[in-house]
Amino acid sequence: MRLGRTLPPAAAPVSLWAVANGLKGLMRGASEVRRFEGELKAYHGSDHVFLVSSGKACLYLILKALQRIHPDRREVVIPAYTCYSVPSAIRRAGLRVCLCDIDPGTLDFDHTCLERIFEERGHGLLAVMPTHLFGVPADVPAIRKLTDGTSVTAIEDAAQALGGSVRGQPLGTLGDVGFFSLGRGKAFTTVEGGVVLTSEGDLAAAITEELALFDGYTAPEFVGLCVQAVALALLMDPRLFWLPKALPFLKLGETHFDTDFSLKGMSGFQAGLARGWQKRLARAASARRRHSGAWAEALNGTDDLRQPEIPGPAGALLRYPLLVADSHCRQAILLESERLGLGVMTAYPEPLDRLPVLKPHTHSPDCPGALQVARQLVTLPVHPYVTGRDRQRILNVLLE
Structure with missing residues (x-):
């Protein structure tokens, strides 16, 4: 167990002042929730915003609303390498998962595979989900070309991409509907929370009807949120992060397939935590852009460390992804990072086609790209707690 300064792999700073606002x-x-909704509408230029308890709840809400509109369609196309919460929400909504391989160079869909899925299964597709993994922008316009003239909805998974943009347009607004996660370790956090954005009137009406079925937070749950917020304010600092990281029951960084998650509307406490979010997000995004740009420059031309193809300059990524071709080298990097507390991590341990629990509910072609990413990926921290000295120490480990 390491004691001493330890970088989290991803972090969104929370202050005690924010807890007081909560x-x-x-x-x-x-009224506090309505204020937050209004600010999000203005910032993103969306006609409708809905606030719920998590990114999983966002996706479930969207899918249940779409089922009201297209009850004969039952499949949702997602990348074969993504957060396990995504298929969890799809299965909770009673739908089937259709996996599409990814391109290891972009972390986006393999578009040849995606076009084949549309040709073979388009009649039963409810939605397709371009995903900005780690904040790396997916090619949503290419997806829209596939969905134009069909009844397939483009759901933009921007769970990890709040504050990012492409050619001046905010991520989360490029699809028919988009969503963000405001959970721990995301670009901005309200302890737990999620945001749905759309300018599609019919879909917004169906979402409103579904959201009316969600519960509110109970008094004990408010206490739990407050305790978690104080813990985030104190323990995400690298000087103290070693403590929660050392407690195995917290299961920090673990991801699981679990359909038993809460469905709640966002509370005034969470909306209050978000007060001043535009300035706070801008400061954090500035740090993430600076660190991402530094990684892109420092690692340019390294033969064994493959960087993703990012449209335009390195953006406000949640984590900076690298593919390490040599498995022994990758393991050595991870072990040395753990020893030194540098925050270099893997992400999801297996592609979705390798999860036994999903197999009965999944259409799954071969996904070699997703398997390659699962076996080779490491991520570098880019959050505001990272210093220039941290970057140099990480770089030394990567290049040894």
Whole structure:
């Protein structure tokens, strides 16, 4: 067990001042939630915004709304390498998962594979989900060309991409509907939370009907949110992060397929935590862009470390992804990072086609690209707690 300064792999700073605002928001209740909704609408230029308890709840909400509109369509196309919460939400909504391989060079769909899926299974597809993995922008316009003239909805998975943009357009607004996660370790956090954005009137009406079925937070749950917020404010700092990291029951960084998650509307406490979010997000995004750009420059031309193809300059990524071709080298990097507390991590241990629990509910072609990413990926921290000295120490480990 390491004691001492330890970088989290991803972090969104929370202050005790923000926790105080959360308590004030709890007192204001629904008006605080409406304020946050209005600010998100203005920032993203979306006609409709819905606030819920998690990114998983966002996706479930969208899918249940789409089922009201297209009850005869049952499949959702997702990348074969993504967060396990995505198929969890699809299965909770009673739908089938259709996996599409990814391109290891872009972390986006393999578009040849995707076109084949549309040709062979388009009649039963409810939605397709371009995903900005780690904040690396997916080619959503290419997806829209496939869905134009069909009844397939483009759901933009921007769970890890709040604050990112492509050619001046905010990520999360490129599809028919998009969503963000505001969970721990995302670009911005309200402890737990999610945001749905759309300018499609019919879909917004169906989402409104589904959201009315969600619960609210109970008094004990408010206490739990407050305790977690204080813990985030104190323990995400690298000087103290070694403590929660050393506690195995917290299961930090682990991801699981689990359909038993809460479905709640966002509370005034969470909306209050978000007060001043535009400035806070801008500061954090500036740090992430700076660190991402530094990684791109420092690692340019390294033969054994493959960087993703990022449209334009390195953006406000959540983590900086690298593919390490040599498995022994990858393991050595991870072990040395763990020893030194440098925050270099893997992500999801297996591609989705290798999850036994999903097999009965999944259409799954071969996904060699997803398997390659699962076996070779490491991610570098880019959050505001990272210093220039941290970057140099990580670089030394990568290049040894």
